[in-house]
Amino acid sequence: MSLYPATPLTGDLSAFEALALQLDDPRPHPTEDALCHLGHAVITELLDVIGDTALEDFQALVSETVIGAFHSAAQRIDRDADRARDSLNSLIRDFDGSEVLDVEIQEATQKARAADVAVMALEMIRDTAAASYATATGEVWTPWKGTVRASRTTAALIEGRDALRAHKAAKHAAAYPGATIVAFRAAPLADTVEDAGRIFDALNWARQTWPDMALATSNTKGAEKLAIKWAQQKAVTLVLSKADFDRNGRAAPFRVNDDLMALEPVCVLTLAASLNPQRSDARGPFGPALNLDQRAEEAGVQRVRIAAKRPPG
Numbered sequence: 001m002s003l004y005p006a007t008p009l010t011g012d013l014s015a016f017e018a019l020a021l022q023l024d025d026p027r028p029h030p031t032e033d034a035l036c037h038l039g040h041a042v043i044t045e046l047l048d049v050i051g052d053t054a055l056e057d058f059q060a061l062v063s064e065t066v067i068g069a070f071h072s073a074a075q076r077i078d079r080d081a082d083r084a085r086d087s088l089n090s091l092i093r094d095f096d097g098s099e100v101l102d103v104e105i106q107e108a109t110q111k112a113r114a115a116d117v118a119v120m121a122l123e124m125i126r127d128t129a130a131a132s133y134a135t136a137t138g139e140v141w142t143p144w145k146g147t148v149r150a151s152r153t154t155a156a157l158i159e160g161r162d163a164l165r166a167h168k169a170a171k172h173a174a175a176y177p178g179a180t181i182v183a184f185r186a187a188p189l190a191d192t193v194e195d196a197g198r199i200f201d202a203l204n205w206a207r208q209t210w211p212d213m214a215l216a217t218s219n220t221k222g223a224e225k226l227a228i229k230w231a232q233q234k235a236v237t238l239v240l241s242k243a244d245f246d247r248n249g250r251a252a253p254f255r256v257n258d259d260l261m262a263l264e265p266v267c268v269l270t271l272a273a274s275l276n277p278q279r280s281d282a283r284g285p286f287g288p289a290l291n292l293d294q295r296a297e298e299a300g301v302q303r304v305r306i307a308a309k310r311p312p313g
Contacts, residue, residue: 016032039132070126078119185269185270194308198271
């Protein structure tokens with residue numbers, strides 16, 4: 001017997017519940033609450049076991065890998081669903097009215113729907129696990145590669161390469177309204193309370209100016225992680241162009257700026273050094289942030305250099 005009851009047929013149905021009820025399967029699906037509880041429990045138990053032990057130094061890697069496992073499973077099942085839909089389209093195209101082909105169409109339809117339900121279930125587990133990880137550690141989980149579609153609790157998180165491909169494809173369409181991209185680069189050491197306050201001020205201003213904005217950044221530690229947290233809390237779509245050190249070596253952080261500028265941002269926000277003097281970097285201001293600001297100036301894109309609040313008077 002299942003540990004969780006079948007979804008009741010009362011009240012407003014969520015997208016997950018509605019899709020699950022379309023399946024011709026006598027077995028019940030876990031409830032959304034049960035799936036979310038699983039995601040929370042997995043991360044909480046993992047952190048409880050690893051924390052304050054010799055494995056604590058590897059806590060972030062292990063936790064992010066566990067969350068990523070749910071993400072990878074969802075992607076694999078989604079690919080299976082795509083194949084099932086391709087098969088279904090072929091069957092519908094070749095349908096001759098026979099009973100045999102009709103049965104095959106019904107089976108292919110059920111297979112695609114079942115996969116869609118499984119993907120939604122795994123995404124709920126993943127999103128809850130990621131939220132619990134952020135609450136417990138202050139760290140933000142992002143996939144090593146690939147795009148995360150928007151769910152009922154999170155905004156979309158788009159890999160930079162996926163965004164560029166979609167951007168280029170859309171520009172070839174007859175009507176292209178354009179994407180409202182706001183780009184952000186900042187120093188890794190700009191992660192103090194002072195920095196966070198001014199970064200959030202700048203991002204809130206940008207969102208007020210462009211309500212449909214998407215935030216494009218590189219996922220560098222420190223200040224850019226703070227910006228990612230802001231976007232997740234505000235349900236603002238994220239475009240992450242991650243540095244590829246294997247391919248581009250030391251130039252990788254600067255090559256990220258190529259991708260950000262290719263998205264044609266309406267505004268570029270930068271913070272090249274921490275606003276807290278105690279967090280100054282002996283190497284000087286963060287080069288990639290300075291570079292993005294310079295490139296935005298050359299392209300005629302609006303630029304905002306984040307600075308400390310001016311004292312009153």
